Amino acid sequence: MSPKREIRVALAGNPNSGKTSIFNALTGSHQYVGNWPGVTVERKEGRFTFEGHEVRLVDLPGTYALDAYTIDERVAREYLTSENPDAVIAVVDASNLERNLYLVAQLLELGARVIVALNMMDVAESRGLEADSDKLGRLLGVKVVPTVASKNLGVDQLRRVVHDIHGDAPRPGLRVTYGDDIESGLARLVEAVKAAWPNRADSARWWALKLLESDPVALAEMQTTAAGGSLRPVLDSVRTGIEKHIGTDAETAVVERRYGFLNGLVRECTRRKPGVGRRLAVSDEIDRVVTNRWIGIPFFLLLLWGTFQLVFTVGAPLSDLVDGFFGWLGGAAGAGLAALHAPGWLASLVTDGLVAGVGSVLVFVPNILILFLVISLLEESGYMARAAFVMDRFMHLLGLHGKSFIPMIVGFGCNVPAILATRTLESRKDRILTVMINPLMSCSARLPIYVLFAGAFFGRQQGLVVFSLYLLGILLAVLVARLFRRLFFKEEVAPLIMELPPYHLPTLRSVLTHMWERAWLFVRKAGTIIAAASVVIWLLGSLPWGVQYASESSVIGRIGSVLAPLLAPAGFGYWWAAVSLAAGVIAKEIVVSTMGAIHGVGPDGLTEVLCRQFTPVSAYAFMVMSLVYIPCVAAMAAIKREAGGRWTLLAIGYTLVLGWLLAVAVFQVGSRLA
Amino acid sequence: MIRRVLAEMKQGTTTLRELSRKLGIEPGALDGMLRYMVRRGLVRETYHQCRVNECRGCRCLGRCEERPIAGYAAVAQPGRAGGDRAGS
Numbered sequence: 090m091s092p093k094r095e096i097r098v099a100l101a102g103n104p105n106s107g108k109t110s111i112f113n114a115l116t117g118s119h120q121y122v123g124n125w126p127g128v129t130v131e132r133k134e135g136r137f138t139f140e141g142h143e144v145r146l147v148d149l150p151g152t153y154a155l156d157a158y159t160i161d162e163r164v165a166r167e168y169l170t171s172e173n174p175d176a177v178i179a180v181v182d183a184s185n186l187e188r189n190l191y192l193v194a195q196l197l198e199l200g201a202r203v204i205v206a207l208n209m210m211d212v213a214e215s216r217g218l219e220a221d222s223d224k225l226g227r228l229l230g231v232k233v234v235p236t237v238a239s240k241n242l243g244v245d246q247l248r249r250v251v252h253d254i255h256g257d258a259p260r261p262g263l264r265v266t267y268g269d270d271i272e273s274g275l276a277r278l279v280e281a282v283k284a285a286w287p288n289r290a291d292s293a294r295w296w297a298l299k300l301l302e303s304d305p306v307a308l309a310e311m312q313t314t315a316a317g318g319s320l321r322p323v324l325d326s327v328r329t330g331i332e333k334h335i336g337t338d339a340e341t342a343v344v345e346r347r348y349g350f351l352n353g354l355v356r357e358c359t360r361r362k363p364g365v366g367r368r369l370a371v372s373d374e375i376d377r378v379v380t381n382r383w384i385g386i387p388f389f390l391l392l393l394w395g396t397f398q399l400v401f402t403v404g405a406p407l408s409d410l411v412d413g414f415f416g417w418l419g420g421a422a423g424a425g426l427a428a429l430h431a432p433g434w435l436a437s438l439v440t441d442g443l444v445a446g447v448g449s450v451l452v453f454v455p456n457i458l459i460l461f462l463v464i465s466l467l468e469e470s471g472y473m474a475r476a477a478f479v480m481d482r483f484m485h486l487l488g489l490h491g492k493s494f495i496p497m498i499v500g501f502g503c504n505v506p507a508i509l510a511t512r513t514l515e516s517r518k519d520r521i522l523t524v525m526i527n528p529l530m531s532c533s534a535r536l537p538i539y540v541l542f543a544g545a546f547f548g549r550q551q552g553l554v555v556f557s558l559y560l561l562g563i564l565l566a567v568l569v570a571r572l573f574r575r576l577f578f579k580e581e582v583a584p585l586i587m588e589l590p591p592y593h594l595p596t597l598r599s600v601l602t603h604m605w606e607r608a609w610l611f612v613r614k615a616g617t618i619i620a621a622a623s624v625v626i627w628l629l630g631s632l633p634w635g636v637q638y639a640s641e642s643s644v645i646g647r648i649g650s651v652l653a654p655l656l657a658p659a660g661f662g663y664w665w666a667a668v669s670l671a672a673g674v675i676a677k678e679i680v681v682s683t684m685g686a687i688h689g690v691g692p693d694g695l696t697e698v699l700c701r702q703f704t705p706v707s708a709y710a711f712m713v714m715s716l717v718y719i720p721c722v723a724a725m726a727a728i729k730r731e732a733g734g735r736w737t738l739l740a741i742g743y744t745l746v747l748g749w750l751l752a753v754a755v756f757q758v759g760s761r762l763a
Numbered sequence: 764m765i766r767r768v769l770a771e772m773k774q775g776t777t778t779l780r781e782l783s784r785k786l787g788i789e790p791g792a793l794d795g796m797l798r799y800m801v802r803r804g805l806v807r808e809t810y811h812q813c814r815v816n817e818c819r820g821c822r823c824l825g826r827c828e829e830r831p832i833a834g835y836a837a838v839a840q841p842g843r844a845g846g847d848r849a850g851s
Contacts, residue, residue, distance in 0.1 A: 153795060158802060188791035337766060344799055345765045352764070352788060373780065380778065481776045586772060586797065586806075586835045588779040 096144045097172070098251055101165060101196060102180030103189050104151035107208040110238035111180050112148045115248065139252045147174070153188070155195040157306040166306075169201060170292070176254055177201040178247070183213035183220045183235075187348075187355045193229065194347060197263050199295045204250050205233040206243070217362045224358040229263045267346040270334040274327035275301070281323040285316040300324050301331075301339045372592050379472065380589075385479030392472075393559060396463045398552040400456050400536075405544070407455035412693055415448030437638060438627055441689030446623025449685030449695060450615050450678045453537040458608045460533060464501065465603040469595030473498060478587055484567060497523070497566060500530030501559075502607065504720060507532075508727040518578040521732045525573060525740055526566040528720035528728075531559045533611065534677035538715045541681055545696040546705040554709070558716055565717065565747070614678065622672060622679045626686040639665070639687045659714060659749065660707030660756035670714065676721050706759035710752040718748030764788065765796055769805060772837045797835050806835045 102108035116135025133148040149168060150161035157163050169177065177196055181189040196203050207222050226233035232250045236243030267275065278297040283290045299307035300320065311317035311324070331339040379388050419440045426436040467473050477498060500507035504527050511523045531539075539558055543551035629648070630639035640646055641664060649664025652671060656662045665687045673680035681695075688698050703711065719741055720728065729737040764786070771782055779797075783790040800806040 153798070185789060185791035187789040188795045191792070191795060341765055341803065341805075344796075348764050348788075348792060348796060352792070355789070356787075376778070376780070380781075478776070478778065586768075586777055586779055586782055588794070 094142075096142055096176070096251065097147070097174045098144055099147050099149050099169060099172075099174040099177045099201075100180065101149045101169075101177055101192065102151060102206075102208075103153050103182060103185075103192060106151070106180045106182040106185075106189055107236075107238045108148065108151055108180040111178070111206055111208060111236065111244070111247070112146065114238050114241050114244040115144075116146055137248065139248045142252055144248075144251060146178075147172075152192065154192055155199065156302070157304055163306070166199075169196075169199060175202065176204055176251060178204050178206050178251065180206045180208050180238075183207050183210050184216055184218060186213075186218075186220060186359060187351055190229075190351045190355065191347065194263065194265050194351060197229070197231070198265065198298060200292050202254065203229075203231045204247070204254060205229065205231055206238075206247055207233050207235045208238055210235050210242075211237045211240070214362075219360050219362050221358045221360075225354075228354055228358060231263070265347055265350045267343060267350075271301075271331055271339075271342060271346060274330050278320075278323055278327050281320050285311075285320050286314075298343060301328065301343050303340045375592060376475065376589070379475050380478055385475070386483055389476050389479055390560065392467070392476075394553070394556045396460065397555045397559070399463060400459045400555070401540070401544070401552045404453075404456035404459050404540075408452050408540075411452045411454060412448075415444060415452060416693070419444040419448065434631065437631070437689075438624065441630075441638060442623050442627030442686050443620060445689050446626065446682040446686035447615050447620050449541075449690075450537055450619050450682045451612065453540055453681075454608055454611060456536060456540050457533055457611050458604055460536065461502075461604045461607040462600065465600040466595055469593075469600055469603075471589070471592045474587075474589050478589060481587070484570075497527060497530050497563070500527050500532060502533060504528055504530065504532050504724040505727045508724060508731055511731060521736060522570055522573055522578055524728055524732045525736060526570045528724055528740060528744055529562045529566040529569065529717060531562045531716055532677065533607070534721065535715055537678055537681045538673075539712055541695060542699065542703075542708045542712050545699045546703065546708040554712075558712055561713065562716055569743070569747075611678075614676065615682075618676050619678055619682045622675055623682050623686045626668075626672060626683050630687055639689070645687070655749075656714075656752075658757070659710045659752035660760070661703065661711050661714075661752075663702055666711065670718065673715065674719050674721060676723070677715065680715060704760075704763075706763055707756055709759065710756040713755050714748045714752035716748070717744055717751055719745050765800060765805070768793070768796060768800070769837060772806070772835075801835070806837050808835060 100108060100112055102111075112133065112135060116137050131150075135146045135148070137144050137146065147168065149165040152159070152162045152165050155162060155166045155169070157166060168174075179193045179196055181193060193203060193205060205225070207220060207225065210220070213220055220235075222233045222235045232254060234243050234247045234250055236247060238244065266272065275294070275297055278300060279293045282293040282296045282300075286293075286296065289296055296307055300311065301324070311320050328339040331342055335342045337345070378384055381388075422444060423436055423440045426439060464473075467476070480497075497507065507527050507530065508524050511520045511527070535558075536555075539555045540551075543554040547554045626645065629645035630643050632644045636642045641650055645668050646664055648671070649666075649668040652667035653662045653664045656667055656670075665684065668687065669680045669683040672683040684695055684698075688695060690698065699708065719725075725737055725741065728740050732740075767786055768782070771777065771785065777785075779790050779793060783793045786793070788796075797806060801808055
């Protein structure tokens with residue numbers, strides 16, 4: 090009895106099609122791992138026996154096509170064309186059939202004896218997709234074996250098909266038809282290939298297609314072999330003919346027709362089961378609303394409004410508790426220092442400076458916590474990407490690059506990382522433009538100013554007022570971007586296709602972790618920069634020695650008195666308001682802490698002070714000024730690093746002028762209307 | 764189909780799923796086409812998104828984790844990104 094010949098089988102498939110699972114299921118522990126010759130791509134081989142036949146299985150690198158643009162594609166193609174295996178198992182993801190069949194079509198064009206392992210049938214079913222494997226087999230002209238490799242289903246049948254097929258005479262599989270306008274030229278090229286390369290007569294159609302597709306390997310062979318020279322005039326003539334008839338280049342025409350053919354084939358042998366794939370359907374239904382051309386933006390604005398309602402309604406009682414604590418702490422510290430016979434200046438430093446300054450900022454921690462809880466939920470669920478998408482669409486309507494909106498959303502947290510996030514934009518013009526408008530986004534550091542003023546003057550409408558400030562920031566950013574694009578960056582913007590991440594339920598742990606990390610940063614800043622600034626403000630308020638603390642005669646009072654007249658047209662020409670805004674350039678939270686330190690009071694006391702000197706209109710003007718004027722020092726440093734010194738000066742200049750103009754406009758118009 | 768994708772892209776920003784529904788192409792196949800179009804220089808891949816809440820405030824200096832939002836934009840004047848063309 091003669092020994093049975095070894096059957097050589099190659100395993101091909103797209104990445105993530107379950108190829109490795111099929112390989113493992115077929116070969117078990119009989120595997121050998123090495124490298125493909127000349128490259129560091131892993132080569133796996135395995136063996137199995139079936140009814141006395143030994144099968145050697147070579148796992149080809151995962152590829153989407155048999156082109157020659159990546160190392161993996163070159164390795165797979167080189168093996169198939171030079172080793173000519175007895176069969177090729179093409180592992181196909183049944184849930185992503187159209188894309189996976191592109192490789193199968195190319196394998197068949199190459200003349201390989203293909204067996205399709207229609208894998209991940211369970212995934213396809215869970216998505217409501219029913220693939221008719223028999224019909225697919227008939228249309229492709231090959232054996233199709235349904236498998237679920239992860240559960241070892243269909244693997245035995247696959248072994249049997251491999252065993253049975255190897256002795257058969259090669260049968261012509263599916264032949265993709267490219268349409269008369271391509272086929273007639275292709276036929277001429279096939280004849281030319283046969284004449285130039287007689288040893289490739291069997292795969293002449295494959296090589297002709299590769300030449301049409303500008304395949305680098307095929308072109309190199311044509312250019313370097315003597316016989317190949319006769320191909321060039323034919324190839325050029327066929328290409329010109331196709332381009333003339335179809336109106337696109339030959340390569341695109343071939344790829345397009347191949348996809349078109351497979352699209353039709355998949356429609357023939359698949360069907361969607363009604364009522365299944367519910368989760369996907371729900372996700373699609375949500376997207377229909379939240380990314381809808383007309384509803385998307387109002388929905389986003391509604392969410393933003395709801396967020397600030399929550400920040401106030403839930404945050405207010407918690408802030409009162411923190412405020413009560415700092416009131417007690419200030420009193421206790423004052424009493425303790427008095428009992429220790431500490432000097433008056435020390436008691437003033439601790440109570441008027443540190444406790445009042447730091448306390449007036451820390452009292453807003455609950456509001457910050459709630460804001461970041463909501464932002465975490467929106468981000469984790471996948472909604473933020475949708476918000477970026479709907480804004481992208483809106484910004485395109487204005488002739489702007491919508492992708493700038495993503496770093497702008499980051500700016501709701503802090504402008505510094507948002508400015509750094511512009512690095513992901515590929516065009517320098519887009520990067521600079523986005524950097525320049527980013528300071529207009531309301532970062533969390535401005536929230537204490539908004540909460541303090543809105544709480545003091547707008548009662549039940551405070552959420553709406555803060556919402557209007559966030560909205561104003563977005564609108565100003567859009568308008569400034571449009572102006573800067575006209576002035577400095579004249580170029581057309583291209584629309585996008587975006588791939589949005591799927592929705593998923595956020596985990597409590599990750600949401601709480603993100604919320605806490607953000608709040609901790611705020612607290613740490615209060616304990617360092619804001620505490621230091623409070624001490625400096627206290628010192629300037631106490632000098633020269635002997636002056637009444639934080640009076641107009643103090644150093645800080647004199648500085649503020651010089652600046653105050655500039656702010657008078659905006660309705661807040663008070664020296665302490667001017668000093669607070671100036672100190673806020675270090676960090677925006679310092680605006681509130683400076684007010685606290687100057688007046689030596691916590692938020693409740695500050696509210697009383699504000700109510701005596703501000704009106705609702707001038708309070709709103711002050712918040713607008715705080716939103717727009719000069720980025721903080723850290724943001725300025727980030728702008729300088731990303732865009733350079735001149736752009737930084739422009740950012741400082743335009744935000745200062747714009748902030749002042751808007752504040753004046755709000756006060757002047759508002760006062761007359763009121 | 765590739766020309767239909769390009770034509771649709773000119774109509775305005777859209778999502779991969781929305782376009783796949785409109786053209787009756789599986790998202791995976793559309794993704795394959797877009798990758799071909801990137802290689803061919805007809806479209807370009809675009810940006811990533813920095814996660815809002817992974818940012819470490821002013822100290823993160825861009826080290827926060829990036830989660831990609833794959834995007835594709837039409838190229839105004841297409842040029843070849845890979846491979847050579849005979850006769851050109």
